[in-house]
Amino acid sequence: MSSIPTGRLEDTGYRLTAPRRAVIDALARTDRPFTIEELSEQLPNIGRATVFRTIKLLHELDIVCRVPLEDGRIRYETSHSGRHHHHLICGECGSVTEFSDPALDEAIEQNASTASFELDGHSAELYGRCATCRRLP
């Protein structure tokens, strides 16, 4: 549960409207990557187009980031202020668990450096079966 920097909207000259606040509140309640579909379901009073537009805006402001998961559906997630984290995605129950690991980040930076690649960001997704699903066959 992270707080969303609503101030950043106003700072950049955008208006903090009721629909935008509603979207942001919904984001604050979610701690895993979501699809527009899922988000929109939680906001029945807000037009779908507005949800799309708001997420697009928040993405441009780096308040949310795109998370490319294996199923090909576009997902977003609130940015955790530069803190990289990765995902364990269960193919059985669909749960998405975050984790972060300095060793993993280190390995990634090492590879970028070796390739003379200037790293802006990275993503790592692990697919498989979560602990819970493995216990319930």
Next chain:
Amino acid sequence: MSSIPTGRLEDTGYRLTAPRRAVIDALARTDRPFTIEELSEQLPNIGRATVFRTIKLLHELDIVCRVPLEDGRIRYETSHSGRHHHHLICGECGSVTEFSDPALDEAIEQNASTASFELDGHSAELYGRCATCRRLP
């Protein structure tokens, strides 16, 4: 440039038709993740639906795998026979370079293990600017 195991199609009871062969040949010529769009452009004589159907089939047979890149467009890539590899994606020129690193895989496996997660696969994508683009500002 990898050879595509066309035999796997026949072994599984699927027919090796001219369109499928054409798709497979096109894949063999590509060594980076591609969209259906890109693939279809190279195969003007083959119906778009067939390209979709063929890629879907090849995906099911694990001959191609889905590569989730940051722009949200679905991409595929020929599977390199279980060999995990990752991508350096240049946001400037769009180039996608593969690399593999046992240390990175090791770190990933370690995390899965810690979480009692049964790992089926993983992906790691690095975004930034490639060496070439950095030299040409």
Next chain:
DNA sequence: ATGAGTGCAAAGACTTTGCACTATA
């Protein structure tokens, strides 16, 4: 020959856009 596979076009799903209306700054 015979049923899997194909192409086309129509249908679906998902996302963006146009426009008149509303409400923030």
Next chain:
DNA sequence: TATAGTGCAAAGTCTTTGCACTCAT
């Protein structure tokens, strides 16, 4: 109040499906 933002519905994209025809086996 002046203009960014909204909702709705229409228009785009991208992908899948239905169906009659074709072609590997």
